[in-house]
Amino acid sequence: MHKYRSNGKVLITAEYAVLDGGLALALPSKYGQSLSVGKGDTGQIYWTAYRSTGELWFKAILDITNPVQITPIPIDNSLDKEFEKAKTLSKILVEAQKLNPFFINPKDGYSVETRLDFPTNWGLGSSSTLITNIASWAGVDPYVLLWNGFSGSGYDIACAQNDKPLTYQLQANQPIIDLIEFNPTFKDCLFFVHLNQKQNSREGIKRYKTLKDKESRLIKQISQLTVEFIQASSLQQFENLIQVHERYIASAIHLTPVKEKLFSDYKGAIKSLGAWGGDFILVTGSKGYVQNYFQVKGYPTIIPYPDMVY
Structure with missing residues:
Protein backbone atom coordinates (compact mmCIF):
# COMPACT_ATOMS: atom_id res chain seq x y z
CA MET A 1 0.00 0.00 0.00
CA ILE A 180 7.69 33.01 3.64
CA GLU A 181 6.89 33.95 7.21
CA PHE A 182 3.31 35.20 7.27
CA ASN A 183 1.73 35.13 10.69
CA PRO A 184 -0.34 38.32 11.16
CA THR A 185 -0.52 39.61 14.71
CA PHE A 186 -4.20 40.30 14.01
CA LYS A 187 -5.00 36.79 12.75
CA ASP A 188 -7.65 36.36 15.44
CA CYS A 189 -9.62 39.04 13.57
CA LEU A 190 -9.50 37.13 10.26
CA PHE A 191 -12.18 34.61 9.28
CA PHE A 192 -13.10 32.55 6.23
CA VAL A 193 -16.81 32.53 5.44
CA HIS A 194 -18.30 30.13 2.91
CA LEU A 195 -20.82 31.54 0.45
CA ASN A 196 -22.85 28.31 0.27
CA GLN A 197 -21.96 27.65 -3.36
CA LYS A 198 -19.14 26.14 -5.37
CA GLN A 199 -17.42 28.33 -7.93
CA ASN A 200 -16.03 26.57 -11.00
CA SER A 201 -12.51 27.98 -11.23
CA ARG A 202 -12.17 26.93 -14.87
CA GLU A 203 -15.23 29.00 -15.73
CA GLY A 204 -13.83 31.93 -13.78
CA ILE A 205 -10.52 31.70 -15.64
CA LYS A 206 -12.36 31.50 -18.96
CA ARG A 207 -14.29 34.66 -18.14
CA TYR A 208 -11.13 36.46 -17.06
CA LYS A 209 -9.33 35.59 -20.28
CA THR A 210 -12.25 37.04 -22.20
CA LEU A 211 -12.60 40.26 -20.21
CA LYS A 212 -9.26 40.98 -18.60
CA ASP A 213 -7.20 44.08 -19.01
CA LYS A 214 -3.77 42.74 -19.89
CA GLU A 215 -1.92 45.97 -19.19
CA SER A 216 1.29 45.32 -17.30
CA ARG A 217 0.30 48.14 -14.96
CA LEU A 218 -2.35 45.94 -13.33
CA ILE A 219 0.14 43.13 -12.77
CA LYS A 220 2.60 45.58 -11.18
CA GLN A 221 -0.13 47.04 -8.97
CA ILE A 222 -1.28 43.63 -7.74
CA SER A 223 2.28 42.41 -7.20
CA GLN A 224 3.07 45.48 -5.11
CA LEU A 225 -0.12 44.96 -3.10
CA THR A 226 0.94 41.38 -2.37
CA VAL A 227 4.19 42.65 -0.85
CA GLU A 228 2.23 45.15 1.23
CA PHE A 229 -0.21 42.44 2.41
CA ILE A 230 2.74 40.40 3.68
CA GLN A 231 4.26 43.41 5.43
CA ALA A 232 1.02 44.73 6.94
CA SER A 233 1.55 45.36 10.66
CA SER A 234 -1.97 46.35 11.65
CA LEU A 235 -5.52 45.24 10.96
CA GLN A 236 -6.44 48.69 9.64
CA GLN A 237 -3.59 48.58 7.12
CA PHE A 238 -4.64 45.08 6.06
CA GLU A 239 -8.26 46.20 5.62
CA ASN A 240 -7.20 49.15 3.50
CA LEU A 241 -5.20 46.83 1.26
CA ILE A 242 -8.24 44.57 0.86
CA GLN A 243 -10.31 47.50 -0.36
CA VAL A 244 -7.68 48.57 -2.90
CA HIS A 245 -7.17 45.00 -4.14
CA GLU A 246 -10.92 44.45 -4.59
CA ARG A 247 -11.17 47.68 -6.56
CA TYR A 248 -8.34 46.73 -8.92
CA ILE A 249 -9.68 43.25 -9.68
CA ALA A 250 -13.27 44.48 -10.02
CA SER A 251 -12.12 46.94 -12.65
CA ALA A 252 -10.18 44.26 -14.53
CA ILE A 253 -12.96 41.64 -14.69
CA HIS A 254 -15.96 43.98 -14.68
CA LEU A 255 -17.64 42.43 -11.65
CA THR A 256 -18.99 44.03 -8.47
CA PRO A 257 -16.96 43.34 -5.30
CA VAL A 258 -18.68 40.86 -3.02
CA LYS A 259 -19.06 43.31 -0.13
CA GLU A 260 -20.83 45.85 -2.32
CA LYS A 261 -22.96 43.14 -3.89
CA LEU A 262 -24.03 41.13 -0.83
CA PHE A 263 -22.83 42.70 2.42
CA SER A 264 -22.83 46.47 2.01
CA ASP A 265 -23.73 47.05 5.67
CA TYR A 266 -20.84 44.97 7.01
CA LYS A 267 -18.52 47.01 9.22
CA GLY A 268 -15.29 45.14 8.47
CA ALA A 269 -13.45 44.41 5.22
CA ILE A 270 -14.39 41.58 2.87
CA LYS A 271 -12.24 40.04 0.15
CA SER A 272 -13.07 37.47 -2.51
CA LEU A 273 -10.66 34.54 -2.75
CA GLY A 274 -9.88 32.78 -6.00
CA ALA A 275 -12.50 32.90 -8.75
CA TRP A 276 -15.08 35.52 -7.77
CA GLY A 277 -18.63 34.41 -7.11
CA GLY A 278 -18.41 31.46 -4.76
CA ASP A 279 -16.45 29.40 -2.27
CA PHE A 280 -14.87 31.31 0.64
CA ILE A 281 -14.42 34.99 1.34
CA LEU A 282 -11.95 36.50 3.81
CA VAL A 283 -13.55 38.84 6.36
CA THR A 284 -12.19 40.96 9.18
CA GLY A 285 -13.80 41.66 12.54
CA SER A 286 -14.27 40.43 16.08
CA LYS A 287 -15.36 36.82 16.50
CA GLY A 288 -18.73 37.69 17.99
CA TYR A 289 -19.59 40.28 15.35
CA VAL A 290 -18.51 38.05 12.45
CA GLN A 291 -20.49 35.06 13.71
CA ASN A 292 -23.63 37.05 14.49
CA TYR A 293 -23.61 38.95 11.20
CA PHE A 294 -23.03 36.05 8.82
CA GLN A 295 -25.16 33.48 10.63
CA VAL A 296 -28.13 35.83 10.53
CA LYS A 297 -27.45 36.34 6.81
CA GLY A 298 -27.57 32.58 6.26
CA TYR A 299 -23.83 31.80 6.06
CA PRO A 300 -23.11 29.47 8.98
CA THR A 301 -19.73 28.11 7.82
CA ILE A 302 -17.25 30.46 9.49
CA ILE A 303 -13.68 29.25 10.00
CA PRO A 304 -11.12 31.20 12.06
CA TYR A 305 -7.89 31.91 10.23
CA PRO A 306 -5.69 29.67 12.45
CA ASP A 307 -8.03 26.71 11.88
CA MET A 308 -7.90 27.00 8.09
CA VAL A 309 -4.25 27.52 7.15
CA TYR A 310 -0.74 26.68 8.24
Whole structure:
Protein backbone atom coordinates (compact mmCIF):
# COMPACT_ATOMS: atom_id res chain seq x y z
CA MET A 1 0.00 0.00 0.00
CA HIS A 2 1.34 3.42 -1.01
CA LYS A 3 -0.12 6.57 0.54
CA TYR A 4 0.07 10.21 -0.54
CA ARG A 5 -1.42 13.45 0.80
CA SER A 6 -1.66 17.00 -0.51
CA ASN A 7 -2.82 20.25 1.08
CA GLY A 8 -5.68 22.38 -0.11
CA LYS A 9 -5.20 26.01 -1.10
CA VAL A 10 -6.30 29.52 -0.21
CA LEU A 11 -5.32 32.38 -2.55
CA ILE A 12 -5.16 35.62 -0.58
CA THR A 13 -3.98 37.97 -3.32
CA ALA A 14 -3.63 38.17 -7.12
CA GLU A 15 -6.68 36.17 -8.10
CA TYR A 16 -6.77 36.15 -11.91
CA ALA A 17 -3.63 38.32 -12.09
CA VAL A 18 -1.51 35.33 -11.04
CA LEU A 19 -2.26 33.84 -14.47
CA ASP A 20 -0.33 36.67 -16.11
CA GLY A 21 2.67 36.75 -13.81
CA GLY A 22 1.23 38.66 -10.87
CA LEU A 23 2.91 37.95 -7.53
CA ALA A 24 0.44 36.07 -5.33
CA LEU A 25 0.22 35.34 -1.63
CA ALA A 26 -1.06 31.78 -1.19
CA LEU A 27 -1.67 29.76 1.95
CA PRO A 28 -1.70 25.95 2.12
CA SER A 29 -4.82 24.76 3.88
CA LYS A 30 -4.81 22.33 6.77
CA TYR A 31 -7.61 20.60 4.87
CA GLY A 32 -6.47 18.37 1.99
CA GLN A 33 -6.89 15.05 0.24
CA SER A 34 -5.20 11.66 0.60
CA LEU A 35 -4.69 8.91 -1.96
CA SER A 36 -3.90 5.26 -1.21
CA VAL A 37 -2.85 2.70 -3.81
CA GLY A 38 -3.03 -1.07 -3.36
CA LYS A 39 -3.26 -4.15 -5.52
CA GLY A 40 -6.40 -4.86 -7.55
CA ASP A 41 -7.70 -6.95 -10.41
CA THR A 42 -5.34 -7.34 -13.35
CA GLY A 43 -5.84 -4.83 -16.14
CA GLN A 44 -8.07 -2.53 -14.11
CA ILE A 45 -8.04 0.33 -11.64
CA TYR A 46 -10.89 0.21 -9.16
CA TRP A 47 -11.24 3.77 -7.89
CA THR A 48 -13.28 4.91 -4.88
CA ALA A 49 -13.46 8.48 -3.60
CA TYR A 50 -14.86 9.41 -0.21
CA ARG A 51 -16.22 12.67 1.16
CA SER A 52 -14.98 14.21 4.39
CA THR A 53 -17.97 12.61 6.10
CA GLY A 54 -16.80 9.14 5.04
CA GLU A 55 -19.66 8.85 2.54
CA LEU A 56 -18.84 7.42 -0.89
CA TRP A 57 -18.57 10.34 -3.33
CA PHE A 58 -17.55 8.63 -6.55
CA LYS A 59 -16.47 5.25 -7.87
CA ALA A 60 -15.12 4.07 -11.19
CA ILE A 61 -13.55 1.08 -12.91
CA LEU A 62 -10.87 1.96 -15.45
CA ASP A 63 -9.53 -0.33 -18.17
CA ILE A 64 -5.73 -0.09 -18.26
CA THR A 65 -4.98 -2.87 -20.74
CA ASN A 66 -3.83 -0.05 -23.04
CA PRO A 67 -2.22 2.49 -20.67
CA VAL A 68 -2.06 5.23 -23.33
CA GLN A 69 -5.83 5.00 -23.72
CA ILE A 70 -7.16 4.41 -20.22
CA THR A 71 -10.93 4.19 -20.48
CA PRO A 72 -13.75 4.08 -17.93
CA ILE A 73 -15.87 0.95 -17.80
CA PRO A 74 -19.56 1.82 -17.27
CA ILE A 75 -20.85 0.63 -13.92
CA ASP A 76 -24.45 -0.57 -13.61
CA ASN A 77 -26.79 2.29 -12.68
CA SER A 78 -23.96 4.82 -12.92
CA LEU A 79 -25.05 8.40 -13.54
CA ASP A 80 -23.88 10.50 -16.48
CA LYS A 81 -22.20 12.84 -13.97
CA GLU A 82 -20.27 9.92 -12.50
CA PHE A 83 -19.13 8.80 -15.93
CA GLU A 84 -17.93 12.34 -16.73
CA LYS A 85 -15.86 12.29 -13.54
CA ALA A 86 -14.42 8.95 -14.62
CA LYS A 87 -13.44 10.40 -18.01
CA THR A 88 -11.71 13.35 -16.33
CA LEU A 89 -9.85 10.95 -14.05
CA SER A 90 -8.82 8.89 -17.08
CA LYS A 91 -7.46 12.02 -18.73
CA ILE A 92 -5.25 12.81 -15.73
CA LEU A 93 -3.92 9.24 -15.62
CA VAL A 94 -3.22 9.18 -19.36
CA GLU A 95 -1.26 12.44 -19.10
CA ALA A 96 0.70 10.99 -16.17
CA GLN A 97 1.40 7.87 -18.22
CA LYS A 98 2.73 10.02 -21.06
CA LEU A 99 5.17 11.64 -18.64
CA ASN A 100 6.20 8.29 -17.14
CA PRO A 101 5.53 5.30 -19.45
CA PHE A 102 6.35 2.95 -16.58
CA PHE A 103 3.71 4.45 -14.30
CA ILE A 104 0.88 2.02 -15.00
CA ASN A 105 1.64 -1.59 -15.92
CA PRO A 106 -1.23 -3.22 -17.84
CA LYS A 107 -0.20 -6.58 -16.35
CA ASP A 108 -0.98 -5.26 -12.89
CA GLY A 109 -4.16 -4.11 -11.24
CA TYR A 110 -4.74 -1.33 -8.76
CA SER A 111 -7.19 -0.43 -6.03
CA VAL A 112 -7.15 3.30 -5.35
CA GLU A 113 -8.93 5.17 -2.58
CA THR A 114 -9.09 8.93 -2.09
CA ARG A 115 -10.41 10.83 0.92
CA LEU A 116 -11.13 14.53 1.24
CA ASP A 117 -10.72 16.42 4.51
CA PHE A 118 -13.23 19.08 3.40
CA PRO A 119 -16.70 19.20 1.81
CA THR A 120 -16.62 19.04 -1.97
CA ASN A 121 -18.28 22.46 -2.33
CA TRP A 122 -15.67 24.33 -0.30
CA GLY A 123 -13.39 25.00 -3.26
CA LEU A 124 -10.16 24.26 -1.40
CA GLY A 125 -8.66 22.22 -4.21
CA SER A 126 -10.26 18.83 -4.77
CA SER A 127 -8.76 18.86 -8.29
CA SER A 128 -5.32 20.25 -7.46
CA THR A 129 -4.82 17.87 -4.54
CA LEU A 130 -5.87 14.96 -6.76
CA ILE A 131 -3.46 15.98 -9.54
CA THR A 132 -0.63 16.43 -7.04
CA ASN A 133 -1.29 13.05 -5.42
CA ILE A 134 -1.41 11.31 -8.81
CA ALA A 135 1.83 13.08 -9.80
CA SER A 136 3.47 11.78 -6.60
CA TRP A 137 2.22 8.27 -7.33
CA ALA A 138 3.48 8.47 -10.93
CA GLY A 139 6.75 10.19 -10.02
CA VAL A 140 6.15 13.10 -12.40
CA ASP A 141 6.14 16.89 -12.21
CA PRO A 142 2.67 18.00 -10.98
CA TYR A 143 2.92 21.35 -12.78
CA VAL A 144 3.54 19.65 -16.11
CA LEU A 145 0.72 17.23 -15.37
CA LEU A 146 -1.61 20.15 -14.65
CA TRP A 147 -0.67 22.18 -17.72
CA ASN A 148 -0.65 19.22 -20.12
CA GLY A 149 -4.20 18.31 -19.25
CA PHE A 150 -5.88 21.40 -17.87
CA SER A 151 -5.27 25.09 -17.20
CA GLY A 152 -4.44 27.34 -14.29
CA SER A 153 -1.52 29.20 -12.80
CA GLY A 154 -0.28 26.32 -10.65
CA TYR A 155 -0.34 28.19 -7.33
CA ASP A 156 -2.65 25.48 -6.00
CA ILE A 157 0.00 22.85 -6.79
CA ALA A 158 2.53 24.88 -4.78
CA CYS A 159 0.10 24.90 -1.84
CA ALA A 160 -0.49 21.17 -2.21
CA GLN A 161 3.22 20.48 -1.79
CA ASN A 162 4.07 22.87 1.06
CA ASP A 163 3.16 23.43 4.70
CA LYS A 164 4.07 27.13 4.90
CA PRO A 165 2.70 30.36 3.46
CA LEU A 166 4.27 31.20 0.13
CA THR A 167 4.48 33.65 -2.70
CA TYR A 168 3.92 32.34 -6.19
CA GLN A 169 4.70 33.90 -9.54
CA LEU A 170 4.93 32.69 -13.12
CA GLN A 171 8.06 33.91 -14.87
CA ALA A 172 8.64 32.75 -18.46
CA ASN A 173 6.01 30.07 -17.82
CA GLN A 174 7.99 28.70 -14.88
CA PRO A 175 6.68 28.70 -11.29
CA ILE A 176 8.71 30.75 -8.82
CA ILE A 177 7.87 29.74 -5.25
CA ASP A 178 9.20 31.35 -2.08
CA LEU A 179 8.24 30.05 1.34
CA ILE A 180 7.69 33.01 3.64
CA GLU A 181 6.89 33.95 7.21
CA PHE A 182 3.31 35.20 7.27
CA ASN A 183 1.73 35.13 10.69
CA PRO A 184 -0.34 38.32 11.16
CA THR A 185 -0.52 39.61 14.71
CA PHE A 186 -4.20 40.30 14.01
CA LYS A 187 -5.00 36.79 12.75
CA ASP A 188 -7.65 36.36 15.44
CA CYS A 189 -9.62 39.04 13.57
CA LEU A 190 -9.50 37.13 10.26
CA PHE A 191 -12.18 34.61 9.28
CA PHE A 192 -13.10 32.55 6.23
CA VAL A 193 -16.81 32.53 5.44
CA HIS A 194 -18.30 30.13 2.91
CA LEU A 195 -20.82 31.54 0.45
CA ASN A 196 -22.85 28.31 0.27
CA GLN A 197 -21.96 27.65 -3.36
CA LYS A 198 -19.14 26.14 -5.37
CA GLN A 199 -17.42 28.33 -7.93
CA ASN A 200 -16.03 26.57 -11.00
CA SER A 201 -12.51 27.98 -11.23
CA ARG A 202 -12.17 26.93 -14.87
CA GLU A 203 -15.23 29.00 -15.73
CA GLY A 204 -13.83 31.93 -13.78
CA ILE A 205 -10.52 31.70 -15.64
CA LYS A 206 -12.36 31.50 -18.96
CA ARG A 207 -14.29 34.66 -18.14
CA TYR A 208 -11.13 36.46 -17.06
CA LYS A 209 -9.33 35.59 -20.28
CA THR A 210 -12.25 37.04 -22.20
CA LEU A 211 -12.60 40.26 -20.21
CA LYS A 212 -9.26 40.98 -18.60
CA ASP A 213 -7.20 44.08 -19.01
CA LYS A 214 -3.77 42.74 -19.89
CA GLU A 215 -1.92 45.97 -19.19
CA SER A 216 1.29 45.32 -17.30
CA ARG A 217 0.30 48.14 -14.96
CA LEU A 218 -2.35 45.94 -13.33
CA ILE A 219 0.14 43.13 -12.77
CA LYS A 220 2.60 45.58 -11.18
CA GLN A 221 -0.13 47.04 -8.97
CA ILE A 222 -1.28 43.63 -7.74
CA SER A 223 2.28 42.41 -7.20
CA GLN A 224 3.07 45.48 -5.11
CA LEU A 225 -0.12 44.96 -3.10
CA THR A 226 0.94 41.38 -2.37
CA VAL A 227 4.19 42.65 -0.85
CA GLU A 228 2.23 45.15 1.23
CA PHE A 229 -0.21 42.44 2.41
CA ILE A 230 2.74 40.40 3.68
CA GLN A 231 4.26 43.41 5.43
CA ALA A 232 1.02 44.73 6.94
CA SER A 233 1.55 45.36 10.66
CA SER A 234 -1.97 46.35 11.65
CA LEU A 235 -5.52 45.24 10.96
CA GLN A 236 -6.44 48.69 9.64
CA GLN A 237 -3.59 48.58 7.12
CA PHE A 238 -4.64 45.08 6.06
CA GLU A 239 -8.26 46.20 5.62
CA ASN A 240 -7.20 49.15 3.50
CA LEU A 241 -5.20 46.83 1.26
CA ILE A 242 -8.24 44.57 0.86
CA GLN A 243 -10.31 47.50 -0.36
CA VAL A 244 -7.68 48.57 -2.90
CA HIS A 245 -7.17 45.00 -4.14
CA GLU A 246 -10.92 44.45 -4.59
CA ARG A 247 -11.17 47.68 -6.56
CA TYR A 248 -8.34 46.73 -8.92
CA ILE A 249 -9.68 43.25 -9.68
CA ALA A 250 -13.27 44.48 -10.02
CA SER A 251 -12.12 46.94 -12.65
CA ALA A 252 -10.18 44.26 -14.53
CA ILE A 253 -12.96 41.64 -14.69
CA HIS A 254 -15.96 43.98 -14.68
CA LEU A 255 -17.64 42.43 -11.65
CA THR A 256 -18.99 44.03 -8.47
CA PRO A 257 -16.96 43.34 -5.30
CA VAL A 258 -18.68 40.86 -3.02
CA LYS A 259 -19.06 43.31 -0.13
CA GLU A 260 -20.83 45.85 -2.32
CA LYS A 261 -22.96 43.14 -3.89
CA LEU A 262 -24.03 41.13 -0.83
CA PHE A 263 -22.83 42.70 2.42
CA SER A 264 -22.83 46.47 2.01
CA ASP A 265 -23.73 47.05 5.67
CA TYR A 266 -20.84 44.97 7.01
CA LYS A 267 -18.52 47.01 9.22
CA GLY A 268 -15.29 45.14 8.47
CA ALA A 269 -13.45 44.41 5.22
CA ILE A 270 -14.39 41.58 2.87
CA LYS A 271 -12.24 40.04 0.15
CA SER A 272 -13.07 37.47 -2.51
CA LEU A 273 -10.66 34.54 -2.75
CA GLY A 274 -9.88 32.78 -6.00
CA ALA A 275 -12.50 32.90 -8.75
CA TRP A 276 -15.08 35.52 -7.77
CA GLY A 277 -18.63 34.41 -7.11
CA GLY A 278 -18.41 31.46 -4.76
CA ASP A 279 -16.45 29.40 -2.27
CA PHE A 280 -14.87 31.31 0.64
CA ILE A 281 -14.42 34.99 1.34
CA LEU A 282 -11.95 36.50 3.81
CA VAL A 283 -13.55 38.84 6.36
CA THR A 284 -12.19 40.96 9.18
CA GLY A 285 -13.80 41.66 12.54
CA SER A 286 -14.27 40.43 16.08
CA LYS A 287 -15.36 36.82 16.50
CA GLY A 288 -18.73 37.69 17.99
CA TYR A 289 -19.59 40.28 15.35
CA VAL A 290 -18.51 38.05 12.45
CA GLN A 291 -20.49 35.06 13.71
CA ASN A 292 -23.63 37.05 14.49
CA TYR A 293 -23.61 38.95 11.20
CA PHE A 294 -23.03 36.05 8.82
CA GLN A 295 -25.16 33.48 10.63
CA VAL A 296 -28.13 35.83 10.53
CA LYS A 297 -27.45 36.34 6.81
CA GLY A 298 -27.57 32.58 6.26
CA TYR A 299 -23.83 31.80 6.06
CA PRO A 300 -23.11 29.47 8.98
CA THR A 301 -19.73 28.11 7.82
CA ILE A 302 -17.25 30.46 9.49
CA ILE A 303 -13.68 29.25 10.00
CA PRO A 304 -11.12 31.20 12.06
CA TYR A 305 -7.89 31.91 10.23
CA PRO A 306 -5.69 29.67 12.45
CA ASP A 307 -8.03 26.71 11.88
CA MET A 308 -7.90 27.00 8.09
CA VAL A 309 -4.25 27.52 7.15
CA TYR A 310 -0.74 26.68 8.24
